[in-house]
Amino acid sequence: MNTFRREIAFLLLFFAISAVISVYFYAELKAAGVTTVPIHWNILNEPDLFAKTLTAVLIGPLAILLMIVILLSSAFRKYEKQEQRSVRFVVLLISAVLVVMNWIALSTALRYGAERAEDFRLLHLVLGLLFILIGNRFGKLRPSYWIGIRTPLTLSNEELWNRVHRKGGRLMVISGIFILAGLFFVNKSWFWVFYLPLLISIVLSVFVIPRIEKRKMEI
Secondary structure, three states, X not given: OOOOHHHHHHXXXXXXXXXXXHHHHHHHHHXXXXXXXXXXXXXOOOEEEXXXXXXXXXXXXXXXXXXXXXXXXXXXXXXXXXXXXXXXXXXXXXXXXXXXXXXXXXHHHHOOOOOHHHHHHHHHHHHHHHXXXXXXXXXXXXXXXXXXXXXXXXXXXHHHHHHXXXXXXXXXXXXXXXXXXXXXXXXXXXXXXXXXXXXXXXXXXXXXXXXXXXXXXHO
16 A cells, blocks of 8 residues: 655645635635636636636635545555656646646636736746646656556557657657747737647547557557
């Protein structure tokens, strides 16, 4: 059994930070008389989903709690050392990003309608770095219980898994670089094009690269 004690400790710290952020912005939103705030923004940086203030401030801490539950539920499975490192890296990285995104979302909700560009620039900076860091890790990821490109083909052969994740990781890094390049065009209506490489990378990694690599191995 993997206790993930250090990871749980970090997640509890992230939860506390996210909770403090939520409490602070809840007080600010209530003081400003705000009762409904945007909680989702489309690729054009326009709000397309709204919620009550209390619901909005609970999303961040609850997301961290979900990560804790996921980690605890996976602790009963035996991991290889390399796989455990990958689980630790991905879980902590995503949780840290969730904390930052909670701050960005609530800060943007408080100042909705004014000075939004800087908040969204920070959001896309975080996402770009996230894909670069995870993509860089993908090449070292061994067959995992719940992290990685888990398709019938990749799960059927460890060598195929390694090949797909090396190539998929490179594509993810490139996608992250494109997102970072788009930081200078956040306010443009065509900003979404900087996310096209990510969409293409996902399609290639899941449906195309596994089949190509399998054929190479059979030659």
